[in-house]
Amino acid sequence: MDVLVRVSEATGVPADLLGGYLSALTASIATGRLPDRSEVDALKACGTLAAERGIPLRALTDACLLVAEQLSDGAAVAGQENGAVLGAVLGAVRRSLAAFADGYEEAHLTAITREGEARREFVDDLLQGRADARQAEHFGLRLAEAYAVTVVRTDEPLPPDAHVIRRIEQALVSRFGSHNILVAGRDGMLVCAAPASLAAATGEFTHHVRSSVAAWRAGVGRPHHGPGGIVTSYREAVGAIELGDRLGLRAQVLKAADLLVxxxxxxxxxxxxxxxxxxxxxxxxxxxxxxxxxxxxxxxxxxxxxxxxxxxxxxxxxxxxxxxxxxxxxxxxxxxxxxxxxxxxxxxxxxxxxxxxxxxxxx
Known part of the structure; x- marks a missing residue:
């Protein structure tokens, strides 16, 4: 137990996450066997807990290596052959770290999936006028401002998690900041909501669309205030595309303000x-x-x-x-x-x- 206390103090990793690892490593040094299935599953669960608690994977890895180092030194002092100790330790550490990493990665993938689902639900709520201010701020929007919505329709409908959507959003966030722009997929189309004060945002968005998508047409809604304003702007943008189709207009970018008649x-x-x-x-x-x-x-x-x-x-x-x-x-x-x-x-x-x-x- 002293080993766990020392390692926890040195690395900041809670001792309860390392107890099963210490037991598996001790058994491996004593018997020469690798951690079995039940021990690997327990370590994987600890990796998931570490991710959920926000412990960096690097710190977890450092703690595992430090435990192994101290147990190896203790075994050598006890008279075990260095070669046998080293072989047992390395094999056990390798399998244990893999289990920790699997659990850690699984937790992150689960979190990403949940965030994606929450984002899609928010976009649906937002474009139907059901989103509240706290939801919006979590996803980077301040609904007290006036927002303009741009909708892009492509020849092939885009899935909500399409790589092109993430790439365009990253490009816009890097320029305008995460609390100004929302880019998402809805009904097979690409949607961008940006504050009216960011006059360059619509042009930047369509610029990235032009370089990423072969065939497309965009509609730009007028700026409106509040959650209901975003819904209105979104409908105007979709309506501009539909009017362009019906009127046979050639322009790729159609502004609702130009089509009010x-x-x-x-x-x-x-x-x-x-x-x-x-x-x-x-x-x-x-x-x-x-x-x-x-x-x-x-x-x-x-x-x-x-x-x-x-x-x-x-x-x-x-x-x-x-x-x-x-x-x-x-x-x-x-x-x-x-x-x-x-x-x-x-x-x-x-x-x-x-x-x-x-x-x-x-x-």
Missing amino acids: FPVLLRDRGAIVDLVGTVLGPLAEARGGPEPLLSTLEAVFASQGNHTAAARRLGLSTRAVTYRLERVRRLTGFSPADPTQRFTLETAVLGARLLEWPDRPLV
């Missing part, structure tokens, strides 16, 4: 249905249907009225674009060349994309 349009569905039917309905009479003419209008609007640039977008000649626009004017009575009519046409085309016309009937 579309939710306004959708709030009065009857009005937008009437607008699309009245302005664009006659295009259904065109040879080949309305889609080629709609695509031409979109390209012209995206090119600020430049027919040559629109033709490049469409892979057509400038003459073909001019011809199609004339067809639009003849069928609808509206021309993109007229400022007032251009606004009406552009709004109607956006409305058509929102309503998925002509693939779906206007109802």
Whole structure:
């Protein structure tokens, strides 16, 4: 017992974690046998306890070696042959340290798993408005601030524990600090919540996404305060991606603030249905249907009225674009060349994309 007291004082490792080890080592010196299964299991359990108590593995290893050193010296004084003592000690120490390390590692893996599960539960709570301030602070968020959420959708859904998520989070934490950024996976997408005061965070996040993922599209919500604000920003970010798909927008990063007109349009569905039917309905009479003419209008609007640039977008000649626009004017009575009519046409085309016309009937 004096050995354990001396070793504990020297290394800071509690004596109760070393009692089974001392017994196994003493038996090995006396008999020459290695620790058996029951002794190994007991040592593994002590390794788990050491990890749970926060004792460094290095200190535990140092304590084991110090016990072995003192027992070896005592055996030599007692007259046992040095070779026999050394062989017994080394074998027992090797097996014992392996058992301690297994238990220690198992405890850490369990802790990591629990933390991951707690993190996923928190993210679910946060994005449904159920998280509280204490939960949020544990995971690095101060909900009194305004936060903006960026959502990235990839071609292949990402699992919550994907390596790319951890790598991007580490890169952002190293720059902005652990109490500013939350990066997580949800519903197969990558989510980043950052304070509005960190204006560079969204750009840094998408920069790392661009270098890590082949095909992706991002939506950026507006900054909002509090737990409910994060939910709102998250929904705006997801909505921006969905609007981008429906409108056929090319940009990889879509900001909800730039798309505010579309939710306004959708709030009065009857009005937008009437607008699309009245302005664009006659295009259904065109040879080949309305889609080629709609695509031409979109390209012209995206090119600020430049027919040559629109033709490049469409892979057509400038003459073909001019011809199609004339067809639009003849069928609808509206021309993109007229400022007032251009606004009406552009709004109607956006409305058509929102309503998925002509693939779906206007109802």
